[in-house]
Amino acid sequence: MTARGRNERLLVRDIAHARAGDKGNTSNVNIWVYDPEDFELLKRSVTPERIKKEFPRLMRGTVTRYVIEHLHGLNLVMGEALEGGVNASLNLDSHGKSFSYLILGLTLDTGESAES
Amino acid sequence: MAKANGTFRIGTGAGFSADRLDPAVDLARRGELDVMVLECLGERTVAFAHRDRMADPRRGYNALLDRRMRALLPVCRAAGTVIITNMGAANPRAAAERTHDIARALGISGLRIACIEGDDVSGLLRPDQPFMDEPGTLADIGRPIVGMNAYLGADAIIPALEASADVVIGGRLADPSMYLAPLMHYHGWQNCDLAKLGAGTLVGHLMECGMQITGGYFADPGIKEVPDLADCGYPIAEVVRDGSAVITKLPETGGRVNEATVKEQLLYEVHDPASYLTPDVTADFSRVTLKDLGNNRVQVGSAAGRARPEKLKVTVGFDAGVLAEAGVSYAGPAAGARGRLAVEIVETRLKETHGIKSPFRVDLIGAGSLFATAGKARADSEEDVRLHVALRTTEREEAELMLWEVESLLCCGPAGGGGYRGVITPAVETKSVLIERDLVKPTFEMFVT
Numbered sequence: 001m002t003a004r005g006r007n008e009r010l011l012v013r014d015i016a017h018a019r020a021g022d023k024g025n026t027s028n029v030n031i032w033v034y035d036p037e038d039f040e041l042l043k044r045s046v047t048p049e050r051i052k053k054e055f056p057r058l059m060r061g062t063v064t065r066y067v068i069e070h071l072h073g074l075n076l077v078m079g080e081a082l083e084g085g086v087n088a089s090l091n092l093d094s095h096g097k098s099f100s101y102l103i104l105g106l107t108l109d110t111g112e113s114a115e116s
Numbered sequence: 117m118a119k120a121n122g123t124f125r126i127g128t129g130a131g132f133s134a135d136r137l138d139p140a141v142d143l144a145r146r147g148e149l150d151v152m153v154l155e156c157l158g159e160r161t162v163a164f165a166h167r168d169r170m171a172d173p174r175r176g177y178n179a180l181l182d183r184r185m186r187a188l189l190p191v192c193r194a195a196g197t198v199i200i201t202n203m204g205a206a207n208p209r210a211a212a213e214r215t216h217d218i219a220r221a222l223g224i225s226g227l228r229i230a231c232i233e234g235d236d237v238s239g240l241l242r243p244d245q246p247f248m249d250e251p252g253t254l255a256d257i258g259r260p261i262v263g264m265n266a267y268l269g270a271d272a273i274i275p276a277l278e279a280s281a282d283v284v285i286g287g288r289l290a291d292p293s294m295y296l297a298p299l300m301h302y303h304g305w306q307n308c309d310l311a312k313l314g315a316g317t318l319v320g321h322l323m324e325c326g327m328q329i330t331g332g333y334f335a336d337p338g339i340k341e342v343p344d345l346a347d348c349g350y351p352i353a354e355v356v357r358d359g360s361a362v363i364t365k366l367p368e369t370g371g372r373v374n375e376a377t378v379k380e381q382l383l384y385e386v387h388d389p390a391s392y393l394t395p396d397v398t399a400d401f402s403r404v405t406l407k408d409l410g411n412n413r414v415q416v417g418s419a420a421g422r423a424r425p426e427k428l429k430v431t432v433g434f435d436a437g438v439l440a441e442a443g444v445s446y447a448g449p450a451a452g453a454r455g456r457l458a459v460e461i462v463e464t465r466l467k468e469t470h471g472i473k474s475p476f477r478v479d480l481i482g483a484g485s486l487f488a489t490a491g492k493a494r495a496d497s498e499e500d501v502r503l504h505v506a507l508r509t510t511e512r513e514e515a516e517l518m519l520w521e522v523e524s525l526l527c528c529g530p531a532g533g534g535g536y537r538g539v540i541t542p543a544v545e546t547k548s549v550l551i552e553r554d555l556v557k558p559t560f561e562m563f564v565t
Contacts, residue, residue, distance in 0.1 A: 017340055017376060019333070021385035024159075024249060024548065030383035032376065055490045066389055068402065073379060077387045083489060087160060087436065087545040090477035090506040093486045102490055 013104035016042055020099040025085040026061075027096045029103050032073040039072045045109040046074055054106065058083075076103065124302045124355045126295055126319070129188065129199075130154040131326020131350075133161050133178060137187055139327075139369065143350045144191040146366055151298045152192060154184065154201035155291050155324045162288055163433025163544035165205035166263030176207030177214070185218045189283075193224055198282055200273065200298065202289040206263055208233055209561075212285045216563040227565040230276035232286035234558035237430055237551055238264045248429065248548040259510075260435045262544060266428045266551055269395025270316075271307075272558035273297035279562060288431065290395050292320025295353070303357050313397035314421025315359025318404060321392065322363060322381050322416065323353050329363060329381040330412075331371030344370025360417035362409065373412040382406075391422075393429075398422040427550040436545040437510035442522035442538035443481075445502040446530065452498025454530035455480045461529055462505055465521045474514055476507035502535075508543060515540045 012018075015038040018031040031046060033039050048063035061079025068075065082096045083089040129140035129152045144152055156178045169176025178184075181203045192199055204211040212231035219227045241264060243255035254261075265288035274297050276284045296316035299305065305312040322329055330351045331342035342348075349369025355361040364373055382401060386392055390402040400420040407415040446454045459478045466472045479485035482501035484492060503525070507518045519538035526536055 013336075013339070017334075017336070017380065019328075019380040019384055023385055023387070026387070028383070028385065028387060030380060030386075032379045034376075058490045064387075066387075066402075068383075068389060070403070071379060071382075071406065073383070075383045075386065075389060087543070088508070090475060090508065091486065091489065092479065092481070092504065092506070098486045102487060102492075105492075 009107040010110060011104065012042065012045060012106045012108060015108065016104065018100040018104050020097055022082055022086060022095045025080050025082045027078045027081045027099050029076045029078075029100050030073060031076070031103060032071070036072045041108055041110070042074065043067065045106065046076065046103060048076070050106070051076065051078065055102070122357055124299060125149050126151045126153060126298065126323065126353045126355065128153055128155065128323045128326045128350050130156050130184070131324060131328060132156065132158065134180070135326055137180070137184055139348065139350050140184070141187050141191055142369070143352070143366060144188055144195060144197060147352055149195065149197045149352070150302065151198045151200055152188070153294045153323070154199065154203060155294060155326070157202045157205055157288060159431050159546045160433070160544060162205055162265050162431060163262055163546055165207070166433055167542065167544065169206045170262065174210050177205045177211035178203035181211055181214060182218065185215050186222070189215075189219055189224060189227070190222055193227065193282070198277070198284070198298065200284045200294045202286050202294065204231070204285045204287045206236075206287060208285050208287045212563050215283060215285060216565060219565045225565050227283065228279070228281050229283045229285065229563040230279065230281035230560045231563065232268065232272055232276060232284065232289065232558055232560045234272065234556060235265045235268050235286065235288040236263070237266045237556060240555050241430065241549060241551060245549045248550050254432065254549065257434050257547065261432060262435055263433045264430055266430045266556045267395050268556070268558050269293045270297035270300055271396070274301050276560045277301045279560070281562065291324040292317045292394050293396055295320030295323055296396055299355055310397060310421035310423065312359045314399040314419040315361075315417070316355070317392065317394055317397055317399040317421070318401060318416060318419035319353045319355055319361050321399070321401075322378065323351055325381060325384065326350055327371060328384065329377055330365045330373050331377055334372075334377050334380060340376070342370070342372050346370065359419070360415065362413050362415050364413045373414055375406050375408045375414060378406055378414045378416065393425050395424065395428055397424050426553070428553055428556055430549045430551050432547045432549060433544050436543040437508065438512060438515050438540050439543045440507045440509065440515035440518050440538070440540045441505065442519045443502050443504045443536070444522060444525050444529070444533045445500070445535040446533055447500045448532065449499075451501050452480070452483050454532060455483065455498070455501035455503055457530045458503045458525055458533065461525065462503065462521060466518060470517060470521075472507070472514060472518070474507055474509035474511070476505060476518065479504045512540070
């Protein structure tokens with residue numbers, strides 16, 4: 001893990017890398033840990049339930065998570081998440097290409113409280 | 117096209133419609149390739165191409181075809197490299213004829229250019245055809261349909277290769293199929309050999325986005341460094357008969373190939389890793405193995421395959437009016453507050469003064485835009501923000517009105533606004549439907565210089 005300041009929470013970006021793609025109004029983000037030892041932490045931190053809870057206005061459909069155990073990666077598939085999709089969205093990033101960093105910007109569930 | 121050691125070398129020379137050309141020329145010159153694939157078509161690109169064709173029946177193919185062919189034909193000819201591309205977009209015949217003319221002008225004789233047609237299925241679908249992945253039917257669109265293209269698979273491309281084509285040009289050729297077809301042809305893989313079809317589809321999927329596997333779209337300074345991105349090399353796949361492959365790039369090019377770059381591409385635009393649907397096969401990437409051999413070489417293997425989908429996917433493009441965008445910037449002390457005031461004014465003017473009902477959105481770039489819907493419209497610094505208004509409408513006058521309102525902020529809005537720009541671009545929307553395979557009959561015609 002990358003060292004961060006004492007009061008800073010660790011982010012998914014500190015242990016993993018990701019890429020986003022789109023098909024119609026569905027976005028997918030694949031996420032891979034650098035160190036296999038961090039995979040359990042990633043799985044605990046990036047769950048469909050949490051994605052729905054963090055971004056309720058954005059995630060209007062079902063969020064499905066595929067686990068690629070042997071390569072230490074996750075694939076999040078988020079239905080109705082692209083504000084209509086590339087042809088209809090009014091978002092500057094109508095493909096949702098930046099969603100990889102939406103996920104990488106989540107704090108990790110390290111089991112410590114937010115104030116620590 | 118045969119190498120003594122049985123390894124087939126495919127390179128990518130474009131991974132999307134506007135991809136770079138100079139590294140493709142370098143790869144064609146030094147790559148000792150059997151095949152170079154130029155993948156230039158997305159869901160919207162084909163719909164826009166149909167609009168171009170309606171405006172001029174000689175157009176409707178990739179706008180960069182001339183430049184690409186002029187640069188690549190002589191080099192690929194000299195190297196014995198076959199070009200396979202979907203640059204034909206909505207008009208493969210015009211693209212093939214244009215390529216034929218370019219080759220003749222360059223003095224290349226005996227060049228065999230195969231034009232693949234049959235992906236245009238306009239007129240073959242009934243209005244009650246249901247959408248593939250959402251409620252509704254074609255009849256519900258209610259806007260002029262500009263084009264309908266079925267995804268063609270390897271079986272549409274192989275006959276052209278059997279007829280010794282030097283250049284294969286089609287329209288909606290499925291991306292991975294452009295790689296799988298020459299692999300089947302060269303290695304003698306049969307349609308019943310599903311594991312091989314899965315393996316070839318994996319190669320195609322990894323390669324089809326060009327530099328997205330050689331370090332492009334990957335760099336994150338301080339964490340994921342990529343050397344010399346300004347001179348990034350396109351990828352090469354060295355594929356052996358059993359279907360396993362090494363992904364690499366030319367020496368003395370920028371970029372990087374390692375396990376991480378391959379992983380990010382492995383599931384790019386993939387949903388269930390065990391069921392990646394193409395016209396050729398239901399590919400299974402869930403047990404794919406990766407081995408970093410060092411020196412920008414990664415070995416990939418263990419893709420699997422199940423029977424291909426019964427029906428073919430069709431992209432239906434239709435006229436969606438225009439997208440209007442306009443903006444004004446604010447900088448310096450309290451720029452954020454002035455920008456937010458501008459947001460309020462524009463929203464009031466568009467909604468209440470003009471009663472605009474078409475969907476529009478107002479963002480403040482610098483204080484939250486891309487992630488605004490995700491609930492993250494905050495910024496550490498608000499010293500430089502830009503109002504950005506986007507409006508979709510079928511009424512051009514409404515689009516012009518929005519631009520006018522944003523520009524009027526220069527005199528009627530908050531203090532210190534500047535840098536107005538406004539643009540109105542035609543919009544197309546797409547839907548997907550399925551079609552029976554029997555109805556789609558791909559053909560090819562050979563043009564020889």
